[in-house]
Amino acid sequence: MSIENIPNRKDVPKNLTWDLTTIFKNHAEFEKEFKQVSAMLPQVSNLTGKLKMDSKSLLYVVQTVLRLNRMFEKLYVYAQLSNDIDTSNGSTQTDMDKVETLGTKVNKAQSWFDFEIIELGRQKIAQFIEEQPQLKQYERLFAVILKNEGHVLKPDEEKLLSGAANIFASPEKIFGILDSSDFSFPTVPNEDGKIVKLSNGIYSSLLQSSDREVRKTAFQKFYTVFDQFQHTLAATLSTEVSVNNYQAEVHHFDSAREMAMHENEIPTTVYDTLIKSVNQHLPLLHRYVALRKKILNLSEMHMYDMYVPLAQVPKTNFTFNKGKQIVLDALETMGDDYLKHVQEEFDNRWIDVVENQGKRTGAYSSGMYDTNPYVLLNWQDNLDNIYTLIHETGHSMHSYYSSHNQPYQYGDYSIFVAEIASTTNENILTDYLLENTADPEIKKYILSSYLEGFKGTIFRQTQFAEFENEIHQASQAGKALTADFMNEKYLKLNQKYYGNQIISDPEIKLEWSRIPHFYYDFYVYQYATGFAAASNLATNLTSGNERDLQNYLDYLKSGSSKTPIEIMQLAGVDMMDSSYLDNAFAKFANRLDQLEDLL
Template identity: 55%
Template sequence: MSDIKQLPTRDQVDSKLTWDLTPIFKDDEAFNAAFDRVSKEIDALPKLEGKLAESAKKLVSVIESIMTTIRPAEKLYVFASLKHDQDTANSENQALSGRTQSMLTKLESNIAWFEPELLAVKPSTLDQWIETEPSLKPYEHYLRTITDGREHVLTPAAEKLLAQAGDALGASSNTFGVLNDADLEFPVVEDDDGVTVQLTQGVYDQLIQSTQPEVRKMAFKQLYAVYHQFRHTLAATLSGNVKTHNFEASVHHYQNARQAAMSSNHIPVSVFDSLVTSVNDHLPLLHRYVALRKRILKLKELHMYDLYTPITGEPKLSYTFEEAKAEALKALAVLGSDYLSHVQEAFDSRWIDVVENKGKRSGAYSSGMYDTAPYILLNWQDNLESLFTLVHEMGHSMHSYYTTHNQPYQYGDYSIFVAEIASTTNETLLTDYLLNQYSDKQIQAFILNHYLDGFKGTVFRQTQFAEFEHFIHEQDAAGQPLTAEFLSKFYLDLNKKYYGEAVISDPEIADEWARIPHFYYNYYVYQYATGFAAANTLAQRITSGDTAKRDAYLDYLKSGSSDYPINVMQKAGVDMTQTTYLDQAFAEFEKRLDQFETLAETM
């Protein structure tokens, strides 16, 4: 038997391919000194209670004292999280992460009185203070975001109690994370070359795109066999997380968890409903694409594991990480020289953790805070998908960079709702660049297929997830136990509705809910779909050659949380309270589907 290909351990990875966290904390001594200092500041926060209503100047003083403590606490948390994710099985990293999570729970508990106390100030008094006290003016929008939710804030004692329960309420989500990233062990399988490899999340993502049916079938069945084995445990963790969302929404007097989650970003629930309705109305386009896939692949039966392999066969485009960096710079050049200079800075300053290693968190993300670089985690494979992932996460990181360099700390972050728009706009620009770069029909077809697959995976698939997520929250609120059997039955039926009759909804796909970490994020997934749709409009504006439209986009990146997200996007050129941007997105999908069908007929 041939040797099994194993992932390297963390210490075996070339340091050039790892992120450099020393700018955050030089060493453990620096981290521990900061941790001790912040812990003392957290302990002192309750002394501020009962003071903010004394005067406008006192309110400013209290706000600044709290933020002066939160800011370094965030830095500690980001550092610990990045260390944890680079090797989730490392006990020291686990302890570091747990330590900072407990610190944040205490911090939240010690400032839980702030919002109720602020809301006890008469609205007329607060208005007068903002009007007459110059030092309070920079905090006006920050204060409005709190007072707008006046009816949903509890008494100081109740809010403190909930904050103290933060670790317990987050236990289900944390348990899933450890189980999914560190404890689940997958069997060995064979790759395209017949080499025996250890199946991991990253390896699965590569093998499911194999052009060899047996390779992707085996990877699919072996992966889901493990999740099926633990489905009851995973149903319990998901159920516990849903109960937490419903509980927190109920005690804060929201109609349901969806309203609570969306209200935090001031997003009307109609945005969610319009998305689901629009996607369901356009499911025939997805069915048409799926049927085309079956026809081109010349498969007697199309299975769920056949939905990710390139229709055009072996991809002609592959990239090492170095080659991908060069392509990313070319694709994003339309955003201007200033934007490109910061992308280059990310490449040169080791903001990116590139390759997969044993114990490393799966997937990809951009992370950081106001006083750190916007770091990127990847699990690199030499393929087109990894290039798209790099550009996607760079969109997040540049959004963070522009925000932190143009906004004060109180507005130095941005809402989840607008987060996916910047990243997906980058992906759309990359698609346009690649289509213009290559005239070869096979390459064009491959890129178009990638776009169609991306649309399928982001607009259609994430809306499918959103439907499932909303359903399980509603069912739990109605008293329905979220057993593995109940979850799998509904998920399988939903999957059949979305993909239609051309594909066989394999029984394994009924357990897909068990491996999706975003179901623990509290109504996050719908924003991938709305973000992708909005990105289509923004990319068209950027590539129009009108520098004013490009600058409006860059202004959006610089806005942070200085305004409500709906308003930020309206200024950028997309009104997401209307359905026009969704109509434009589906029109673009249909246009490229037509192009792909035409190319496929001539190849």
């Protein structure tokens, strides 16, 4: 769309917008609830020391703290959704600022809670549950808090660390400012010969150009900036690693990785199994690289050749109504109950569909326990947007089933399992389209997109995870994380992952310096594990086995009532065992065969 064709918010048809009156009927209701939450803050702050008195006091304190959080979350979701549909609206900006400030106060008012639960101890809590049966519904909540026993410092010590939170966050902030504001990127020619100034977005676009000279120039010029600042960026990332290792040490963990994974109740075995399995299957990535080289008819393959689409985008237009029908048809394998709720999403204005002036870009699924899920889209009439719709619908159905089958305290789910439901839906759509599309051009596009997504999610994110773990271990052992050290470490990993069918250009050794995920504290491995798990679940669901469907729905209904590993076992995937990864690689190999046959 040209900017002239993007409508103002008031001109968007009502049926294509969210209905936020299901959260608060009007702004006056929002203001009333805001005042109630504000009034609760002193009450919650003054509960310090009360939960240890007796079982009735513990029950009262837990219920009061949860009520505060529940009310605040509703305020936050309403303010966020109201603001995101038109970020130029001064009134919604004000509401968002107010709620974010209130959030800081809410956290402060209850900051004592976890420590006092740990101080009360397992034995006393068990005794109180025996005396007060209503406390049993919070048993899992207590267990999640008590897992930090031995890792939480005394209140004064934790307060000192909390006071340094902004200092500890400095490496990520510095990198973000450099990356988004201070780097001055050079200009390069695009396919039309027009001179454009590089940015992260334009660089990604130019790497997909069919003109190899455009790709090469963009690649080489882009990395001149990171080459110039490599020592500053090494110092920034080294500081981030030192912060993580320091936090792990003072909280009595063996490593920063163990601390990060402990927070989500994930054993480090899951991480090690992923890296080991991916390394065993690297010949598949080498084969994919060789196929790219052959299709692109290159005598010499370079890193800047890895992002050129292997198939053309289908010219077919897909309206939003057509997209919804394809999603419903693809998801028939999920059963009548699931489809009923997807239809509910489509019919009841849970989706904000089209782009408008001031609307937030991208897509997401939001909501909280007391609201329906809300999906934000910026719909364009293409196949990629159908994938976006079915992806966000996967999140929404996960939230719907969790909140309708669990009490509030377990109505949300771990970040470890969050992307699995959405990616399962994407895999189901791929299976459906391949089965029901006769057009070979569309099949080529779907297969090449799948393989590229697999490469970028399982292979590439595991490469990142392996690098992240190695530099933390090196720093912990006293090794200085200089630019030279990280360049050498990253280049060797890149050569191992992509193999000898491609030249690991000198610039690629600097790739570590531009990846924001290295400031996310052992987060990236979850992209890979989630994608592989979703691949298994989609295969199970499309087989039509009723038991597999029931297992999957049980997973969606579980919220956080069990550990993430237990929930995935319930769904039929054991993430402690490498077989789910083996299955995913087998599907990748099969799709690779199919694309080779088509091309």
